Structures are given as C-alpha cells and as structure tokens.
Amino acid sequence: MDLNERQALFFDIDGTILSEVTGDVPESAARGIRAAKEAGHLVFINSGRTLSCVPKALLGMNFDGFLCGCGTDIIYQGKDLYYWEASQEETMMVIRAVRDCNMGAVLEGRDCIYFQDRSPRFPQALSILEVFEGIFQIRVGWEEPLPVFSKFIAFSDRDSREEDFFRAVAPVFEVIGRAGHFYEMVPKGHTKATAIDRVLELFDVKRENAWVFGDSSNDLAMFQAVPNAVAMGRHDPVLTEYASYITDTVENDGLYKALAAMKLIKEQ
Numbered sequence: 001m002d003l004n005e006r007q008a009l010f011f012d013i014d015g016t017i018l019s020e021v022t023g024d025v026p027e028s029a030a031r032g033i034r035a036a037k038e039a040g041h042l043v044f045i046n047s048g049r050t051l052s053c054v055p056k057a058l059l060g061m062n063f064d065g066f067l068c069g070c071g072t073d074i075i076y077q078g079k080d081l082y083y084w085e086a087s088q089e090e091t092m093m094v095i096r097a098v099r100d101c102n103m104g105a106v107l108e109g110r111d112c113i114y115f116q117d118r119s120p121r122f123p124q125a126l127s128i129l130e131v132f133e134g135i136f137q138i139r140v141g142w143e144e145p146l147p148v149f150s151k152f153i154a155f156s157d158r159d160s161r162e163e164d165f166f167r168a169v170a171p172v173f174e175v176i177g178r179a180g181h182f183y184e185m186v187p188k189g190h191t192k193a194t195a196i197d198r199v200l201e202l203f204d205v206k207r208e209n210a211w212v213f214g215d216s217s218n219d220l221a222m223f224q225a226v227p228n229a230v231a232m233g234r235h236d237p238v239l240t241e242y243a244s245y246i247t248d249t250v251e252n253d254g255l256y257k258a259l260a261a262m263k264l265i266k267e268q
Helices: 027-038 087-098 123-132 162-169 192-205 217-225 235-240 255-262
Strands: 008-009 043-047 065-068 073-076 079-083 104-108 114-115 138-140 151-155 174-179 182-185 210-214 228-233
Touching: 008 192, 027 043, 027 255, 065 192, 073 192, 079 192, 087 104, 087 162, 104 123, 104 255, 114 123, 114 162, 123 151, 174 217, 192 210, 192 217, 210 217, 217 228, 217 235, 228 235
Parallel strands: 008 043, 008 210, 043 065, 114 138, 210 228
Antiparallel strands: 065 073, 073 079, 104 114, 104 151, 151 182, 174 182
8 A cells, every 4th residue: 555646535424424323424524535635535425325315415525426326326526437227127026026025115216215105114214204305305105107226225024024025136136134124235246345446447546545434234345345444433343354444433533533543634
C-alpha cells in the first residue's frame, strides 16, 4: 500500500455514515468524507440500499459515485456505469413465490420501493414503510404496472415456508441472512465486492489501495475483497476476522477516527 497514490474508499450507509441511533449523519463523518475528497481520494457509497432510498443528506455530500443495491447499480458523477433489474418474468416469479410460501417482502428499485401491503403481520416491513413514507418514493401494492426492482428483502414467520421460498427464487436470487427472519435477496453475481471490482478496474486503482468501511453482514463480501477493511464499533461478528481495523461507533466519531488513524486524512 502506498498512501502517496490515490486511494479508493467505499462506505456502507447504515451504521457507518448514517447513525441508526439518531438517523442523522454526524458532523464528524461528513467532515471526514470531505477531508478524504480534499486529499485526492475517490470516495464512493457502497450500499445495500437502492438509489431510491439513499438519504438526501448523502446525495449532497459530493461523493464520486454511488454503488447501490449490493452491486446492481453503479453510478459515477451522475453517469450510469452498470445497472441490473429483474425482468417481468423474474418479477412474476418472485411475487408468486412470496404469495405461495406465505412470506413478506419489500421490492427495491432504483426509482421506487414497493411494499406488499400495510398489514401488521410483518412488523419489520411495516416499520420500514412508516419510516420511508413521505421521505422516499414508495408504492403500496404490487398490482399493474408490475414493480421494477433490482433486489428485495424478505420476511418470514411461523406460518411461512422459508425453504420452499428460497428454492423457488434460487435460480435468480441468493440469500443474505439478517437477524430475526429477515433476509436480503440479491441477484446472483452481484455483491458489494463485484461493484468494487468494476470501480478498481475502471480507475486502475490497485486492490491494496482500496478501503472499505462497514458494519453489517451484507458488508462481508467487500470485507473479503480488499485488504483494508474497517469495522465500525457496532458491527456484525461475521466481519471481525476480516477487519484490519476496528474503530468506534459512528455516533462517537468512529468514521472520522478511522480515516485519521489510517492516515487517509490529515486530522483537523
């Protein structure tokens, strides 16, 4: 690693830049990102969120680009570099599997988030709907026109047939398990790591000059993909063995502290 060369920095959103406690971007995190840009580094969001639900505060932070939807959507300075969305046949397959297997799901697209209904049966989905409504572009119901999405999250309860559901969607989607019968469903061949690979190749950045910052299980692929991986103070244990550095929580200036400790910015 040569810190005199340009580095490429990839940041998760929730729990990394955006506090899941306050719902805000701490001033220290914004200051750290700004300092990294001023130091000449490439800075990217690399999130499981699709572009439609990236907070406006982040859209205005002058990132070089946005790697969204676990590698399904790559944008650099407002230009599309790569995009994947489910076909109509794949969409119908997912909707049919959700209904046949008594699951819950939220379909995530570049322009809209599609909620199944307002039923309280899956509290996590209802909670997301209540938070997103009035902030992001959402639609309740999967009637015509069909949803246009790149990935989705699924929920189950004791009346669901999880294994049947996973088998039904397996030709197209892989499962990332989250806590409490909550699953992230990502199209095969797409991860946060594949998005990083495309960026490093495009900008001819050495892998040893790539840095990732994250906290959750869907960050595992990018933690495995590069040698410089920073785990936040609160992080899923699955990341620990791949972390080259563990910082403080985002609320306690963890992102800024990590950037300074790794000499990626000059401490202010």
